[in-house]
Amino acid sequence: MMQKLSPFVHLYEPISSVKGQHTDLEAPKLILVASWMDAQDLHISKYITKYQSIYPTSKILLVKFVLRESIFASSTRKVVDPALVYLRSLINSGVLSLSPPRPEILVHIFSNGGSATTRTLYQLFRDQTGCAFPLHVAVYDSCPGLYSFSSVYSVFMVNFSAFLTRLIAAPFITAIVAWFWIWYRPFKMLSGEDFLSANQRVHNDMNLVKQTNRSYVYGKADIMVDWRHVERHADQAAAKGLAVRREVFERSPHVSHMRTDGDRYWKIVNETWKKGTTRQ
Structure with a gap:
């Protein structure tokens, strides 16, 4: 059961975490899920449930992108603010580190809506703290696209x-x-x-986005986000020295790659997290 922090921000805290019991040191301390535009709860819950299964000790913070509430930058900031308040509370209490030696956060971004949500979160975090968003691992599902x-x-x-x-x-x-x-x-x-160009720019701004590595999961059958735009973004990230993994699903449509091949999908997610947290 997720706690409602706002109409668009929900939180799951595992019982072990709440009671201060032992937690899995190899799991993310926080999983941030930025859902696609106007995603239905039924569809989002499939990802949340799977995360609860594979990382049972992790907190999960869900931020929804609802078009009518996020059409302007100012309204997007209001939507994201409760998530930012919660994130900063974890840092202030010592649950998360502002500058961890290894990632403590897994960010899972869906489509251009999720890209806009996290872009705003990255920018607001810098504005409020003077620091980049804490070092993390990221999975980009069907994004970011261009106009x-x-x-x-x-x-x-x-x-x-x-x-x-x-x-x-x-x-x-x-x-x-x-x-x-x-x-x-x-x-x-x-x-x-335009907000799509802003997504692409900010997610490759290494002064705002501190990541050890990221994976792009995208499809050539996607009619909403051109796969070539995703690959262009991946190329730019790699050119800046970021460890990039590309996973192309030939036949699955937009944000449907998990449904097409769930085993492969979650293998990518798990391996992406392990790569970012394994000492080289």
């Missing part, structure tokens, strides 16, 4: 499943996506950086 007409169109159209509603919605969605392109391309001097 393209087809991918953004697909994101909006996913909410319309029936043929007739898709037919009616299509011209309106086309107009919205075209407006985005005009606002963030020809009028970029006025609009500033």
Whole structure:
């Protein structure tokens, strides 16, 4: 059962952790899950339940990305703030270290929504503490992407499943996506950086993001995030000296790689964590 810290932030604390009993030194002290845009609780719970199974002593902090609440940067900060308050309380109490010799946190990021959530968390942490987010290991599932007409169109159209509603919605969605392109391309001097470009930039800013290693899990059948955008981001991270692992799922759609091959998926997660916490 997860404790509700806010409408968009939930916390799971294992009984052993609450009572101060022995914890597994090889497990993450905290698992931060940043879910994809408007993810349903039923789908998120499959990841939470699995984490509870493989890392039973780990705290799990879930931060949801809900489009209507996160459409502006200021509202995203309000959504993320309860998670930041909790994280800082763990550091202040000594449960987590601000500068650990090895990672104590596993960050699991889903899609562009989760990328925006964690990007905001990284930026706010630096603003409030003057320090980078503590050293951690990260898994990027189906992200981060960049703007393209087809991918953004697909994101909006996913909410319309029936043929007739898709037919009616299509011209309106086309107009919205075209407006985005005009606002963030020809009028970029006025609009500033779009949030997808900001995601890509911040997640490869080594002054903000301190990671030992990261894994990208992505698919060539994904119509919402272009796999080539993910690989471009991975290349940039590797060029900056970060240990990068690429795992391509040929046939699974957006954030469906676990459902396609769960054994392979969780093997990647577990090996990613072990690589970051094993002394070389």
